[in-house]
Amino acid sequence: MEIGHLKAVVEGLLFASGDEGITMKQLSKILDITESAAAHLIEELKYDYEHTDRGLMIMESHDVIHLTTKPEHSQYFKKLLETPQSTRLSQAALETLAIIAYRQPITRTEIEEIRGVKSDGPVQTLINRYLIEDMGRKDTVGRPILFRTTKDFLTFFGLTSLEELPLLPDTETDEDSSQEVDLFFERFNEELNVDSED
Known part of the structure; x- marks a missing residue:
């Protein structure tokens, strides 16, 4: 070679x-x-x-x-971080992040059950952005990785603690998972004022 x-x-x-x-x-x-x-x-x-x-x-x-x-x-990288466009997340990543934020600690399989689609890409994006992290493994068959949000997640969304997350409307059942995801997404989009892109 x-x-x-x-x-x-x-x-x-x-x-x-x-x-x-x-x-x-x-x-x-x-x-x-x-x-x-x-x-x-x-x-x-x-x-x-x-x-x-x-x-x-x-x-x-x-x-x-x-x-x-x-x-x-470094001065240019600082400007990049201050640029609003640099904070945009895709809808898939935002939905995944919302699910993790409200259901943490949660496994990738549990995220996929709620979203109804594979979530490898969005999960990796969120890890790369330091918005979520591995917090150990669930004590079940296969010992899947559990994910939770990070301190950077709080900073990114202007929160000081998870208690400041916007409240979701009460749902009696989990029959309609896609509707639940829509609620997560809408709430994040409205309350946290984050732009999304396809």
Whole structure:
């Protein structure tokens, strides 16, 4: 495998590893090369990022390698976070978040039973946005992961505690799951004033 292709693969692995990063040992194992060869690829990538006009850089911390943004561009990232559009969630993600907020702790299967559709994508989006987190496993068959909202969730929606969530109308039964989801969504949209997009 040529070095240019390997560098591209390493770059993709660094991006995919996100905040957790990746170790040299992991790189060498995934690429089936020696750790010294992996280190050489990282050095080449570092050189590429440092000597071309790029917005990213490679950082090493405690033997973990991360792909990150350049500190000198931080003022622009702050502006991005202040831009209302950057807070938009899809309807599917918003529905999923509402269900988790009101029913936490809850498993992915339980979310899907309420929504009536697979929720892998929305759940992953919410994890990536730090709005929900894994809080352990349910003590049932298969020990599924339980999800709950995070402190960032409260900040994102301008809340100081979960008690401030808007009250949902009382529902006698759970016969119409889709109607329940609509209520969640409408309430979040109205009370928390969050834009949604398809």
